Amino acid sequence: xxxxxxxxxxxxxxxxxxxxxxAVEAGEGMVxxxxxxxxxxxxxxxxxxxxxxxxxxxxxxSAEVNGRPKLMCMTRLSDYPVxxxxxxxxxxxxxxxRDLVTDVSWNYEVNKRIPGFRPRTPDAxxxxxxxxxxxxxxxxxxxxxxxxxxxxxxxxxxxxxxxHQEFIGPxxxxxxxxxxxxxxxxxERRDFLKTEGGIALCNITKCCTEVCPESIxxxxxxxxPLKERVVDAHYDPLAALWRxxxxxxxx
Amino acid sequence: MGDVRSYEHDVLVIGAxxxxxxxxxxxxxxxxxxxLICKSLLGKAHTVxxxxxxxxxxxxxxxxDNWRVHFRDTMRGGKMHNNWRMAQIHAQxxxxxxxxxxxxxxxxxxxxxxxxxxxxxxxxxxxxxAHVGDRTGLEMIRxxxxxxxxxxVEVHMECTVIKVLVVDERAAGALGYFRETGRxxxxxxxxxxxxxxxIGKAWQVTSNSWEYTGDxxxxxxxxxxxxxxxxxxxxxxxxxxxxxSVRGILVTEGVRGExxxxxxxxxxxxxxxxxPEMFKGDFAATEQEADAWVTGxxxxxxRPPELLTRDxxxxxxxxxxxxxxxxxxxxxxxxxxxxxxADFIKQKLPSMYHQFKELADVDITKDPMEIGPTTHYxxxxxxxxxxSQMSTVPGLFAAGEVAGGMHGANRLGGNSLSDLLVFGRRAxxxxxxxxxxxxxxxxxxxxxVDAAVQGALAPFERPTGENPFAVQAALQDxxxxxxxxxxxxxxxxxxxxxxxxxxxxxxxxxxxxxxEYNPGWHTxxxxxxxxxxxxxxxxxxxxRTESRGAHTRGDHPDSDPxxxxxxxxxxxxxxxxxxxxxxxxxxxxxxxxLIKEGA
Numbered sequence: 024x025x026x027x028x029x030x031x032x033x034x035x036x037x038x039x040x041x042x043x044x045x046a047v048e049a050g051e052g053m054v055x056x057x058x059x060x061x062x063x064x065x066x067x068x069x070x071x072x073x074x075x076x077x078x079x080x081x082x083x084x085s086a087e088v089n090g091r092p093k094l095m096c097m098t099r100l101s102d103y104p105v106x107x108x109x110x111x112x113x114x115x116x117x118x119x120x121r122d123l124v125t126d127v128s129w130n131y132e133v134n135k136r137i138p139g140f141r142p143r144t145p146d147a148x149x150x151x152x153x154x155x156x157x158x159x160x161x162x163x164x165x166x167x168x169x170x171x172x173x174x175x176x177x178x179x180x181x182x183x184x185x186x187h188q189e190f191i192g193p194x195x196x197x198x199x200x201x202x203x204x205x206x207x208x209x210x211e212r213r214d215f216l217k218t219e220g221g222i223a224l225c226n227i228t229k230c231c232t233e234v235c236p237e238s239i240x241x242x243x244x245x246x247x248p249l250k251e252r253v254v255d256a257h258y259d260p261l262a263a264l265w266r267x268x269x270x271x272x273x274x
Numbered sequence: 275m276g277d278v279r280s281y282e283h284d285v286l287v288i289g290a291x292x293x294x295x296x297x298x299x300x301x302x303x304x305x306x307x308x309x310l311i312c313k314s315l316l317g318k319a320h321t322v323x324x325x326x327x328x329x330x331x332x333x334x335x336x337x338x339d340n341w342r343v344h345f346r347d348t349m350r351g352g353k354m355h356n357n358w359r360m361a362q363i364h365a366q367x368x369x370x371x372x373x374x375x376x377x378x379x380x381x382x383x384x385x386x387x388x389x390x391x392x393x394x395x396x397x398x399x400x401x402x403x404a405h406v407g408d409r410t411g412l413e414m415i416r417x418x419x420x421x422x423x424x425x426x427v428e429v430h431m432e433c434t435v436i437k438v439l440v441v442d443e444r445a446a447g448a449l450g451y452f453r454e455t456g457r458x459x460x461x462x463x464x465x466x467x468x469x470x471x472x473i474g475k476a477w478q479v480t481s482n483s484w485e486y487t488g489d490x491x492x493x494x495x496x497x498x499x500x501x502x503x504x505x506x507x508x509x510x511x512x513x514x515x516x517x518x519s520v521r522g523i524l525v526t527e528g529v530r531g532e533x534x535x536x537x538x539x540x541x542x543x544x545x546x547x548x549x550p551e552m553f554k555g556d557f558a559a560t561e562q563e564a565d566a567w568v569t570g571x572x573x574x575x576x577r578p579p580e581l582l583t584r585d586x587x588x589x590x591x592x593x594x595x596x597x598x599x600x601x602x603x604x605x606x607x608x609x610x611x612x613x614x615x616a617d618f619i620k621q622k623l624p625s626m627y628h629q630f631k632e633l634a635d636v637d638i639t640k641d642p643m644e645i646g647p648t649t650h651y652x653x654x655x656x657x658x659x660x661x662s663q664m665s666t667v668p669g670l671f672a673a674g675e676v677a678g679g680m681h682g683a684n685r686l687g688g689n690s691l692s693d694l695l696v697f698g699r700r701a702x703x704x705x706x707x708x709x710x711x712x713x714x715x716x717x718x719x720x721x722x723v724d725a726a727v728q729g730a731l732a733p734f735e736r737p738t739g740e741n742p743f744a745v746q747a748a749l750q751d752x753x754x755x756x757x758x759x760x761x762x763x764x765x766x767x768x769x770x771x772x773x774x775x776x777x778x779x780x781x782x783x784x785x786x787x788x789x790e791y792n793p794g795w796h797t798x799x800x801x802x803x804x805x806x807x808x809x810x811x812x813x814x815x816x817x818r819t820e821s822r823g824a825h826t827r828g829d830h831p832d833s834d835p836x837x838x839x840x841x842x843x844x845x846x847x848x849x850x851x852x853x854x855x856x857x858x859x860x861x862x863x864x865x866x867x868l869i870k871e872g873a
Contacts, residue, residue, distance in 0.1 A: 036790070050517070050518050050519060051517045051518060051519075052516070052517020052518065052519050052520060052633065052634065053517075053519045054519060054633070057519045063743070063793060063794075064741075064743035064744075064747070065743075068741060068742065068743060068785065068786070068787075068792075068793065068794025068797070069785070069786060069787035069788075069792045069793065069794050069795075070793065071790075071791040071792070071793060072793065073314070073315070074483070074484065075314055075318045075319075075320075075322075075323075075483040075484065075485065076318075076322065076323045076483055077483065077520075077523065078323065078520075078523045078524070078629060078633075079625075079628070079629065079632070080322060080323050080409070080412065080625065081317075081318045081322050081323065081483075082318070083314065083315065083318050097632055097633070099632075099633075120454050120790070120791050121790055121791040122791070124454075124791050126454070127315065128431070131315075131316060131423075131429075131431070134420070134423065135423050135424075139379075139420055139421075139424045140378065140379035140420070142377060142379070150373070150377075151373060151376070151389070152376065152388075153387070153388030153389065154381075154384055154388055155384055155388050156383065156384045159381045159382075159383070159384060162381055163381055163406065163407075166381060166406070166412070166413055166416065167409065167412075169322075169412065170317055202379075205379060205381065207379075208379070
């Protein structure tokens with residue numbers, strides 16, 4: 024039981040490009056990535072697309088389907104009305120390489136700058152630690168991140184305002200939250216989050232949470248608690264009084 | 275070489291899954307300047323898809339577990355065909371490698387007393403797999419990835435290596451191209467570590483991604499190294515079969531580890547009928563005993579037969595389907611819904627729940643899954659020294675799936691993730707030491723580099739040539755039909771004849787468009803590796819006239835004692851692939867006794 028579907032796929036480079044329409048025979052259960060692969064194999068061998076696992080585990084095939092950030096491997100064709108073409112475009116928040124492939128290297132540079140994991144001294148004489156399931160479950164939510172960067176793509180601070188130099192984006196606030204809530208971690212990241220991380224730029228519109236294919240509650244569980252930690256560390260009542268009395272900054 | 279950018283390092287690691295990352299971390303820790311090449315983006319390698327866990331005799335759940343029991347399970351699971359020294363090193367060092375990951379930030383699931391929890395898996399006597407729900411590989415790769423970038427390893431993403439350079443009969447670097455620009459890069463290095471994973475993309479139904487085209491196997495072969503055991507390809511028993519677009523996607527063995535059972539269309543738990551002689555007495559005799567093991571006392575009851583080794587379970591499933599007891603979509607049923615409560619399933623197997631719900635409209639907490647075998651892992655690979663992981667070409671190392679020997683004729687679930695860590699570390703250490711002794715790498719042979727570049731660009735001169743995707747599909751089709759789970763002489767001979775025709779077709783593939791991120795071109799280049807590994811598998815499978823572990827010959831259904839611990843060695847002789855037989859060294863008396871009498 025196959026049916027004809029129409030896909031409008033962005034073809035082009037940074038300098039020029041257009042939506043090109045393809046017709047494809049779609050079989051039962053097909054996902055958008057299957058259709059893109061079929062087009063690639065039969066009609067357009069040079070159609071650029073990233074993918075790896077095809078099971079929602081690696082986060083490679085991120086794109087925008089009818090304008091919504093999605094993993095193409097987990098998006099069924101049958102979710103869209105058959106009479107309408109499905110439009111597939113590359114992620115908007117990153118520079119285009121070609122067709123559906125964007126340059127996501129900025130994300131890897133950001134990750135390098137986050138202060139890494141540093142454990143407390145071991146709990147047992149054999150050099151191991153004791154942690155309980157209830158303690159690891161909180162960071163485990165953040166460790167589900169598959170680095171698809173869809174949350175970065177939808178975040179208006181990056182997507183609309185292009186503040187890539189001032190803000191690390193929801194994905195890396197999630198990474199920082201994974202370290203910060205790790206039961207063994209003792210590293211200090213609050214200064215980093217306030218300055219380089221630009222955490223204050225997030226105004227909690229929760230778009231990131233909505234698009235996360237791993238259902239990580241990014242805003243409520245990761246970003247807001249991090250914001251609270253940063254405020255706690257940087258709020259010094261005496262300094263605030265000084266500013267109020269003198270009108271001067273004490274930086 | 276005008277177009278070729280040049281780099282120089284002490285150690286070059288090709289492949290950035292678990293083995294490559296662990297090798298890079300270790301080499302850097304030994305003071306080497308390290309480059310790590312990923313075919314995809316960093317963190318997307320196959321390790322990320324590993325689900326069930328990493329096997330290590332930590333003894334946190336069952337006190338009696340130790341390296342001896344793990345070693346014995348591994349050898350018996352591998353049908354005694356394993357490189358015994360690798361199996362021993364692996365069993366001895368795996369616990370330290372897992373604890374080390376915890377020190378680097380890994381968050382494994384916990385026991386009630388706060389230690390690393392361990393889950394049961396096929397072929398393991400005791401609960402032995404350290405795990406994080408069913409996304410253990412993701413946790414491992416993230417920890418290793420962050421450790422590597424903080425250790426100063428230089429990472430080159432989306433770069434495919436097409437040739438390992440050999441100077442004065444020693445590995446001296448590699449030539450590759452960056453996908454984004456199509457530009458070539460020359461990486462000169464004192465030592466090269468192959469960590470490129472497997473060959474599963476040579477089959478139609480596979481759990482493997484586009485990357486798994488046997489690049490490392492081919493690169494080693496091309497460099498003159500020997501490969502062993504290429505007939506041993508693991509077909510994992512449980513993958514999705516419906517809808518067609520998801521056929522082959524893995525369903526973790528963790529489902530059975532957590533109590534899932536296999537049933538045929540008549541509702542029978544058929545695995546009780548497929549107990550091999552070697553394991554009689556180790557497994558439950560009745561459904562009651564098996565169920566009691568799952569939910570009750572694991573010391574008083576024996577394991578369910580669903581936890582037999584993968585080769586046994588896959589063949590049993592194929593037989594049930596052949597005999598007309600399969601499901602409507604050509605699989606069998608895997609049922610955990612009737613054995614465990616919904617909350618338990620969602621906590622222990624969250625990504626399986628999600629995967630079936632999203633892709634197949636099946637709620638695994640309510641209904642059984644339809645599953646069947648999929649190409650999953652190659653036990654064969656580059657022949658290496660057990661201690662150092664060096665191949666028969668000096669300076670060329672191999673670790674993880676691309677290396678052969680560790681898993682013998684059949685790999686136990688969970689032994690791959692620990693293999694990556696144990697042997698990735700050893701390869702990294704020995705590569706760094708060798709590079710240090712060797713000093714700066716020699717100049718690269720210009721003629722060889724120029725010829726490789728020219729060969730790689732040739733498809734662009736044939737813009738109307740054959741579509742490389744069509745050749746790839748034809749190769750996958752013949753390997754699936756003739757070199758799959760059950761093989762025979764005439765099918766393998768037909769495979770070799772067909773591969774010869776496909777090699778000819780591959781010489782005429784053409785590409786339109788530019789060199790920038792052109793998947794047609796990448797597929798054309800990967801064909802060379804796919805053709806080579808397919809030929810290796812077919813030749814070795816034709817040689818081995820017996821059935822052992824994952825290698826099943828319909829025309830030779832029994833194991834032949836004369837072929838025990840003898841292996842097929844593949845090597846390049848000019849432009850011809852040669853095979854020869856070699857006897858493996860005898861096991862030391864104490865280890866042979868351990869296997870015979872129990873640990």
